[in-house]
Amino acid sequence: MPDFTATIHVRPKGEVRDPQGEAVAGALRALGFEVADVRTGKEIVVRFSAADEAAAREAARTMGDQLLANPVIEDYTIELGAPASA
């Protein structure tokens, strides 16, 4: 089965406060940047095998739903890399 790389970007939902982002915004302002807003998140890179691209996307979606993001507070997007050994 070909290898895929799924990059899952997890970030707090728009209505959820992101105190880490607020702290970073304050620090960037202290550096002299006119920063309006900062949102922080996580990038999770998963390398795995799947039968084809559709199966890989499906697997990445399941990983996001069941573990990588908490739907109560977070949204996520998936970037699927081409198979490494196609």
Next chain:
Amino acid sequence: MKVAILLYPGTWSERDFAHAFTLLDIEHEIVWHADADLHGFDAAIVPGGFSYGDHLRAGAIAKLSPATRELQRAAAEGMPILGSCNGFQILCEAGLLPGALVRNTHLEFRCDWVHMRVESDATPFTRGLGGELLRMPIAHGEGCWVADDETLARVESAGQVALRYVDERGAATLEANPNGSTANIAGLRNEAGNVLGLMPHPERCIEDLLGGTDGRRMLELLREPVSV
């Protein structure tokens, strides 16, 4: 009454609970999460700590433990279940309680004493304590409870807010809230009332030596088995 105290890798408060139940003369056993079988137990505790190092999110990896399915089964059958601190986070991640616990709004790990008012006595751990003020220690970095507006309205109207941070006079002020939690929520119960989660540590205030005994008032209620 026999109480199961669940132990995950990274749990740190299981011995404090065991000590508390020893003092209270309540039979208990520390149970490894992967072997968790709650048959033969009358209540379960999900203690505080840093299960799986809090990696990804607090409680996120622990929710995949076989213990979660056992907790779900036992909860559906009405077993009294108490989650404190990381235990509260695990119960939310596992879907046994609504909402989620996120970073304290001030980003600090807060180790302190707080006051709470008992808002719901419809749990096995707050029976007869309605309206009482309790003083307990906290020690957490991710105790800010959040949910969408609809969930918040639902838990408020259903009386699921079991404990609220208040000041010494019982006012739910901004200053009394140690972590920015929505509506000063310190503890929540499920709809049936048998599952309670709270950020404070009742097991750490059960004798004068520890600076307070209000935790005893909750934990000693387990002496008398109840069906909710």
